Amino acid sequence: TINTQRLWNSLMEMGEIGATDAGGCCRLALTELDRQGRDLFVRWCTDAGCEIRIDRIGNIYARRPGTDPDALPISTGSHLDTQPTGGKFDGIYGCLAGLEVIRSLNDHGINTRRPVEVVIWTNEEGSRFAPAMVASGVYSGKFSLDYALNQTDAQGIRLGDALKAIGYDGALEVGAEKFAKFFELHIEQGPVLERESEDLGVVTGVLGMRWYDVNVKGVSAHAGPTPMSYRRDALGATAKMISALIDMAAAREAEDGRCTIGELCIPKGSRNVIPGDLNFTLDLRNASLDGLQAMEQDARGLLDRIATQAGVEVTLECIWDSPPTVFDADCVAAVERAVASSGCSYRRMTSGAGHDAVNISTVAPTSMIFVPSVGGISHNESEYSTPDQIGRGARILYEVMKSEAQS
Amino acid sequence: TINTQRLWNSLMEMGEIGATDAGGCCRLALTELDRQGRDLFVRWCTDAGCEIRIDRIGNIYARRPGTDPDALPISTGSHLDTQPTGGKFDGIYGCLAGLEVIRSLNDHGINTRRPVEVVIWTNEEGSRFAPAMVASGVYSGKFSLDYALNQTDAQGIRLGDALKAIGYDGALEVGAEKFAKFFELHIEQGPVLERESEDLGVVTGVLGMRWYDVNVKGVSAHAGPTPMSYRRDALGATAKMISALIDMAAAREAEDGRCTIGELCIPKGSRNVIPGDLNFTLDLRNASLDGLQAMEQDARGLLDRIATQAGVEVTLECIWDSPPTVFDADCVAAVERAVASSGCSYRRMTSGAGHDAVNISTVAPTSMIFVPSVGGISHNESEYSTPDQIGRGARILYEVMKSEAQS
Numbered sequence: 144t145i146n147t148q149r150l151w152n153s154l155m156e157m158g159e160i161g162a163t164d165a166g167g168c169c170r171l172a173l174t175e176l177d178r179q180g181r182d183l184f185v186r187w188c189t190d191a192g193c194e195i196r197i198d199r200i201g202n203i204y205a206r207r208p209g210t211d212p213d214a215l216p217i218s219t220g221s222h223l224d225t226q227p228t229g230g231k232f233d234g235i236y237g238c239l240a241g242l243e244v245i246r247s248l249n250d251h252g253i254n255t256r257r258p259v260e261v262v263i264w265t266n267e268e269g270s271r272f273a274p275a276m277v278a279s280g281v282y283s284g285k286f287s288l289d290y291a292l293n294q295t296d297a298q299g300i301r302l303g304d305a306l307k308a309i310g311y312d313g314a315l316e317v318g319a320e321k322f323a324k325f326f327e328l329h330i331e332q333g334p335v336l337e338r339e340s341e342d343l344g345v346v347t348g349v350l351g352m353r354w355y356d357v358n359v360k361g362v363s364a365h366a367g368p369t370p371m372s373y374r375r376d377a378l379g380a381t382a383k384m385i386s387a388l389i390d391m392a393a394a395r396e397a398e399d400g401r402c403t404i405g406e407l408c409i410p411k412g413s414r415n416v417i418p419g420d421l422n423f424t425l426d427l428r429n430a431s432l433d434g435l436q437a438m439e440q441d442a443r444g445l446l447d448r449i450a451t452q453a454g455v456e457v458t459l460e461c462i463w464d465s466p467p468t469v470f471d472a473d474c475v476a477a478v479e480r481a482v483a484s485s486g487c488s489y490r491r492m493t494s495g496a497g498h499d500a501v502n503i504s505t506v507a508p509t510s511m512i513f514v515p516s517v518g519g520i521s522h523n524e525s526e527y528s529t530p531d532q533i534g535r536g537a538r539i540l541y542e543v544m545k546s547e548a549q550s
Numbered sequence: 551t552i553n554t555q556r557l558w559n560s561l562m563e564m565g566e567i568g569a570t571d572a573g574g575c576c577r578l579a580l581t582e583l584d585r586q587g588r589d590l591f592v593r594w595c596t597d598a599g600c601e602i603r604i605d606r607i608g609n610i611y612a613r614r615p616g617t618d619p620d621a622l623p624i625s626t627g628s629h630l631d632t633q634p635t636g637g638k639f640d641g642i643y644g645c646l647a648g649l650e651v652i653r654s655l656n657d658h659g660i661n662t663r664r665p666v667e668v669v670i671w672t673n674e675e676g677s678r679f680a681p682a683m684v685a686s687g688v689y690s691g692k693f694s695l696d697y698a699l700n701q702t703d704a705q706g707i708r709l710g711d712a713l714k715a716i717g718y719d720g721a722l723e724v725g726a727e728k729f730a731k732f733f734e735l736h737i738e739q740g741p742v743l744e745r746e747s748e749d750l751g752v753v754t755g756v757l758g759m760r761w762y763d764v765n766v767k768g769v770s771a772h773a774g775p776t777p778m779s780y781r782r783d784a785l786g787a788t789a790k791m792i793s794a795l796i797d798m799a800a801a802r803e804a805e806d807g808r809c810t811i812g813e814l815c816i817p818k819g820s821r822n823v824i825p826g827d828l829n830f831t832l833d834l835r836n837a838s839l840d841g842l843q844a845m846e847q848d849a850r851g852l853l854d855r856i857a858t859q860a861g862v863e864v865t866l867e868c869i870w871d872s873p874p875t876v877f878d879a880d881c882v883a884a885v886e887r888a889v890a891s892s893g894c895s896y897r898r899m900t901s902g903a904g905h906d907a908v909n910i911s912t913v914a915p916t917s918m919i920f921v922p923s924v925g926g927i928s929h930n931e932s933e934y935s936t937p938d939q940i941g942r943g944a945r946i947l948y949e950v951m952k953s954e955a956q957s
């Protein structure tokens with residue numbers, strides 16, 4: 144049905160743009176490298192006969208026309224941006240597998256009633272511009288266009304200015320392009336499928352997640368003459384907070400409780416100065432809204448308790464809130480049918496990572512397909528899935544989209 | 551004897567160079583601001599009739615000639631560089647009090663047999679270029695000149711290049727200028743004198759201190775799909791290490807055990823990535839060499855134990871080692887006599903902070919005088935000592951230096 148080798152070659156060629164020495168890829172959103180990746184994608188889609196449109200937040204819609212001019216498209220897609228220590232598969236796979244579906248429909252001379260479309264969502268990772276999935280968030284009405292354009296990176300550059308600088312500030316109204324259904328194919332980015340020796344994951348929903356900025360203020364003082372009992376050490380308190388936060392999430396493994404502190408910065412740190420002011424990020428996840436709410440309450444309680452004990456002050460600010468997602472039952476069933484008839488082994492599962500599909504699911508029937516990640520590793524330069532795994536997932540996407548586009 | 555108001559005014563004028571909004575001073579070693587501070591000091595000393603010489607590591611020697619052309623000088627001095635969150639007193643006080651001694655000798659028309667000299671030591675703080683006290687270290691033979699000139703800051707700029715850029719790369723051989731005796735006046739930078747309501751500290755020695763660079767390597771992975779029990783979280787492990795290191799030092803309060811983690815950096819941190827690689831600094835101090843050695847062994851043991859439990863790797867590299875110092879008994883006695891006859895209250899004490907006097911004490915008879923720090927606060931923009939406290943210390947320095955220079 145599809146050409147696995149061609150898909151693999153495209154993945155590797157795209158991975159050259161921002162390739163790192165350790166075999167990964169660093170192609171942050173809206174950088175010059177992102178522009179190169181987008182240009183390559185647009186060229187490939189144009190060569191495959193697609194019409195290209197770009198909206199005001201830089202989302203790219205590549206459409207293979209259908210026979211019915213009034214029918215909404217069956218759409219797929221993901222993102223081309225990566226983490227700073229990213230791999231070649233996260234996001235990119237979903238984009239290029241969508242392209243491979245279109246190339247394969249061309250190969251087989253298949254005309255569909257509905258258009259078949261691949262979408263590239265801007266700034267999914269959230270590592271250059273928080274929050275994650277921001278452009279699919281604008282598409283679905285979760286965020287206003289102004290909110291997204293005014294987000295700034297660590298250098299203070301506005302998302303809107305970075306978008307303009309790479310020439311992907313399109314004219315299309317965000318959200319104007321509607322989908323009949325949306326399917327996102329992605330690597331699992333976790334260890335479950337591999338551990339259970341399943342070929343594929345039929346994704347029924349996504350964990351709820353919240354992002355926070357935490358600030359801890361103690362009193363900076365000299366490392367030498369300040370006895371231990373006199374200190375109001377912002378980092379000493381933070382160390383206890385981090386341990387307690389991690390323990391709190393570990394005790395909620397049954398509800399898929401997760402807690403990650405990914406960034407920590409002592410802005411004016413010096414070797415012989417007791418830290419007086421520091422910031423860290425907090426990422427909490429849970430399968431249920433009640434669970435996520437309880438984790439936030441636990442987090443607030445333990446931060447306050449430790450801060451009081453240590454004589455420091457703590458503030459916790461929620462900067463992003465993505466509630467648990469349940470995907471459309473028909474879309475899940477369509478994927479499950481295609482997987483079952485392919486003979487591949489599979490399980491139904493919840494995604495621990497947020498995806499653009501989470502946002503799209505609030506405005507169009509949506510579901511996802513996962514392929515295994517070797518070693519469960521992602522957001523890491525050694526992220527990998529085998530050509531067989533890559534091919535299997537794309538074949539399911541092809542079957543699902545073909546049949547949905549014909550109906 | 552001395553003019554407290556003039557000394558205070560000079561301190562405030564010097565504090566304008568690099569003044570921060572919060573009332574402190576940020577004048578990092580060998581920056582343009584450091585050059586301005588040095589220029590001002592040199593102008594003041596020249597106006598007071600001093601001969602100026604500058605050595606190859608940028609130390610400044612300002613000498614008021616004596617009547618005996620063969621006599622070695624009685625020297626004092628400290629540093630003009632500050633911490634990133636520094637105050638107006640740490641180091642600067644010792645420099646300008648030395649200048650005030652010379653101005654006062656001029657006022658009273660006193661000629662001394664020995665020269666009276668003030669020395670500015672380059673890069674004492676160690677926050678731009680590690681290690682601390684590096685230029686007095688070259689003076690005393692602890693470090694080679696090449697070692698010091700090749701130290702780099704966080705931007706990779708060589709100390710030697712920064713020195714040249716501000717025009718303070720002098721011609722004098724480092725160490726060529728010998729001292730009969732060396733006295734350093736400094737703020738305490740800790741809470742002891744204030745807590746015990748003592749006017750002055752007669753400093754008999756300095757804690758031993760060692761600086762380390764620590765690296766922790768785990769496995770970076772995605773914050774969402776990676777269950778807590780699967781993680782090899784470099785920051786989670788580090789949080790436990792920091793807590794254990796602090797507890798270890800706190801249990802050694804009786805031996806002046808101190809432990810500070812002043813810098814921590816996750817180089818490619820991202821909100822939704824479990825940290826796989828991070829660095830932190832470690833500063834250990836103890837009154838005795840055995841105690842310092844035991845703390846290092848404890849630190850190594852607990853880092854290894856926690857790393858093994860957490861499935862991460864840790865390395866600890868010692869980058870600076872300053873053994874405990876015992877000052878010259880005659881110099882300590884000279885200070886104690888002057889303090890006792892001044893009628894001020896005082897205590898004998900050990901310094902928790904390293905000072906250039908530590909290095910000088912290995913090549914010349916040396917001791918120190920402390921004045922209280924309000925709230926025990928230093929390496930902090932709100933560092934403060936009152937004009938009375940500032941005046942009292944300078945008066946003692948004047949009496950000691952005058953009597954030593956006449957003998």
Ligand SMILES: NC(=O)NCCC(=O)O
Nearest residue numbers: 268275496497498774822
């Ligand atoms: N797939 C992915 O990395 N999404 C970013 C949002 C998240 O952290 O889950």
Ligand SMILES: NC(=O)NCCC(=O)O
Nearest residue numbers: 367415675682903904905
């Ligand atoms: N006085 C001072 O801050 N010296 C720097 C060396 C140290 O950290 O003790």
